[in-house]
Every structure is written in structure tokens, then in C-alpha cells.
Amino acid sequence: MAKLVYALNQSLDGYVDHMEIGPPDPALSRHFIEQARGLTGAVYGRRMYEIMRYWDDDQPDWDAEDRNFAAVWRSQRKWVVSRSLKSVGPHATLIGDDFESVIRGLKVRLDGEIDVAGPNLAGSLTNLGLIDEYRLYIHPIVIGRGQPFFAGPRPRLRLVASDRIGEDVIRLTYVPA
Numbered sequence: 021m022a023k024l025v026y027a028l029n030q031s032l033d034g035y036v037d038h039m040e041i042g043p044p045d046p047a048l049s050r051h052f053i054e055q056a057r058g059l060t061g062a063v064y065g066r067r068m069y070e071i072m073r074y075w076d077d078d079q080p081d082w083d084a085e086d087r088n089f090a091a092v093w094r095s096q097r098k099w100v101v102s103r104s105l106k107s108v109g110p111h112a113t114l115i116g117d118d119f120e121s122v123i124r125g126l127k128v129r130l131d132g133e134i135d136v137a138g139p140n141l142a143g144s145l146t147n148l149g150l151i152d153e154y155r156l157y158i159h160p161i162v163i164g165r166g167q168p169f170f171a172g173p174r175p176r177l178r179l180v181a182s183d184r185i186g187e188d189v190i191r192l193t194y195v196p197a
Contacts, residue, residue, distance in 0.1 A: 101119045
């Protein structure tokens with residue numbers, strides 16, 4: 021049975037604006053590449069999928085780590101939950117209206133970890149009791165506004181791990197209590 025894991029970078033005050041947080045340092049970048057390599061796939065909300073489509077096309081200013089991450093992302097299985105998108109890119113499947121039954125089916129049918137990307141989608145999956153683990157990558161920046169990591173009521177959680185990644189990032193891992 022697959023495990024749904026919601027993992028995302030966030031500021032000290034709980035916001036997930038990737039432009040404000042900035043790019044990961046080399047250690048965190050390597051961590052995310054290895055994390056992505058080990059995934060069974062990823063479930064995206066529309067907004068997060070559109071942000072991640074950046075990795076579909078090589079950019080001239082990319083370094084080796086960027087190219088490595090792009091290669092992993094491109095080869096990864098993706099499921100995109102959206103009522104407005106009409107099509108998705110390679111290795112991606114569009115999920116329309118009945119996303120709950122599709123996600124439940126993925127959990128039963130597949131093994132390993134499935135990443136959940138996007139706070140609104142994660143909020144919906146949390147409300148349905150489908151998220152198995154939360155990984156908060158906390159960066160030493162205060163943003164003060166924007167999209168929060170938890171888009172809705174916070175579930176009761178139990179801390180199961182904490183570790184430092186690179187110079188400045190702390191990863192907190194929680195499971196539903």
C-alpha cells in the first residue's frame with residue numbers, strides 16, 4: 021500500500037512562497053533529488069503542477085543539480101488534480117471530478133511513497149483522512165503573508181522525526197495523531 025506524503029518548503033511563519041524562500045542550497049537540492057528518485061509518483065494540484073512544469077524544458081543557466089532534478093521530475097509518474105486543465109504533460113494523468121476515489125485507488129494499488137504537492141490539494145486530502153505523513157522543510161525566513169502550508173484546519177499531529185538538512189533547513193516529520 022502506498023503512503024501519501026505532503027512535503028513542502030515553508031517559512032518560519034508557515035508560508036510556502038517559493039519565490040520568497042528562494043532556491044535550495046546544494047545540500048537541500050541533493051536531498052530533494054534523492055527524495056524524488058525514491059518516489060512512486062506525485063499528486064499535484066493545478067497551481068503547483070503549473071509551477072513545476074518549469075522543469076519540462078532545459079534552461080541555459082541550469083547547473084548539474086538542476087539538470088539532475090529535471091531528469092528525475094520528467095521521468096516521474098504524476099497525477100494532476102484539476103477541473104480546469106484540459107491536458108497535462110508527459111508521464112502525467114489528469115484527474116477531474118472524482119479525485120478522492122482515484123487517490124484511494126492509487127494508495128491501494130501502488131507501493132512506496134506518493135508525494136502530495138500543493139497546499140490546497142493537501143488540505144482537501146487531509147480533510148478526507150488520506151495524508152499519511154507531513155514533512156515541513158522550515159527555512160529561516162519570515163514572509164508575513166501568502167499561502168500557508170496548512171490550507172485549512174490543522175489536523176492533530178504527532179512528531180516522529182526532526183533533522184537538519186544543509187546549513188539552515190530543519191525538516192519536521194509528523195503523522196496524524
